[in-house]
Amino acid sequence: MKRLSLPLLLCSMAISSASAETWSLDSCISYALEHNLRIKSAEIERIQGEYSVTEAKDAFLPTLNASASQNWDFGRGLTSSNTYANRNTSMFSWGAQMSLPVFQGLRNIRQLRYSKSSLTALEMQAEAARDEVRLSVITDYLQVLYNKELLEVSREQLRLSQVQLERQKALLEGGKVPEVDVIQARSKVAQSEVQVVNSENEYQTSLINLAKDLELDDISGFEVTPIDENSPAIASADEVYANALANYPALRASRQNIKAADDAISVARSGYLPRLNFNAGLGSSYYTVSGQQGEPFSAQMKDNFSKQLGFSLSVPIFDALSTRNNVRQAKVRKLSAQINLAQQESELHKSIRLAYHQAVGAEKKFEAGKIAVEAAKASLDAMTEKYTYGKANATEWEQTQSDYITALAQQVQAKYELILRNRVLQFYNRK
Secondary structure, rough: OOOOHHHHHHHHHHHHHHOOEOHHHHHHHEEEEEHHHHHHHHHHHHHHHHHHHHHHHHOOOOOOEEEEEEEEOEEHHHHHHOOEOOOOEEEEEEEEEEEEEEOOOOOHHHHHHHHHHHHHHHHHHHHHHHHHHHHHHHHHHHHHHHHHHHHHHHHHHHHHHHHHHHHHHHHHOOOOHHHHHHHHHHHHHHHHHHHHHHHHHHHHHHHHHHHHOOOOOOOOEEEEEEOOOOOOOOHHHHHHHHHHHHHHHHHHHHHHHHHHHHHHHHHHHHOOOEEEEEEEEEEEEEEEOOOOOOOOOHHHHHHHHHEEEEEEOOOOOOOOOHHHHHHHHHHHHHHHEEEEEEEEHHHHHHHHHHHHHHHHHHHHHHHHHHHHHHHHHHHHHHHHHHHOOOOOOOHHHHHHHHHHHHHHHHHHHHHHHHHHHHHHHHHHHOO
């Protein structure tokens, strides 16, 4: 059997312990913000942005290189007398060179500004990722509660069907109903059992989706607590949209991307300007010829020691239109960023409007559903009493039961539709 290392074992125990708890909405959100992989991925991109800023700052520093070489030549070679002779030579040299950027066509300054703009955008995108996870957790959490209540409705339907089956059996024994009524009642119980199984599957699926937001591998014992059902008044769609335009992190990140695209255009235009570098170096060498007596190593190193200072200027005249193409591509990226912002604003406006109208509709359905459930329950009680005394048949009772279960399910749906849409509006309405 493969043995787990201590860190992996502790991590496994922590995950198992976490999944066995009963979770509130706030605890789910807090845990997801610490463990969700989308957030970690966005954080890694932000760290890469920090390194890009550091790299841009380092571009202002000089470069320093040291070198050394050893060469041997064999055979005929040119002598100082301008004749050729057979001889072997050896040469050792060393040097150090320094280059300092004096003017790089403003590229370094513009690159630093672009890196800082990109980092700000990445920080906003990281916050937008956290927002997306928050909204995903809220949605999946409410889906769990919704499916859990639907499961209870299915179990209530099964209970009523079982009561009906027992009643039909008793009536059959008394000779008051034919056997076919018992068969129909047993079929109704089977259908209700299937519905319970389906509801349990949907409940477990919603738990898995929520656990995925939290990056939990094990959902055994994973339960959630109900939330406060006293939702605040539904906020105006126009008010929510205005606040979202000003404060929603994803939109702020998109606007920052446009600014970064402007800075990228400036970086590309730097290719039109000249560059000036200051250069300095020093070095020496040692040279020997086979068969000849030369100066010793230390003497040659001293005599051949040299220093260099200078400037190098590079003026762009024609670079195969590379700079022009870079500027064009940078402008296209800015246009893409602008279109992306417009699309996000349009989608946000649609989402807020849709959430508002769905919330209003769900509120009306929920209030009407309360009355419908009370009426359906009263009708079921009355029909049950009539059926008990033989004043109603099984078909009428089953229809009344179906109406009651449908009313319950519709009320649950309206309840969580209202809670979800109101939560969505509150999510976007932050100031």
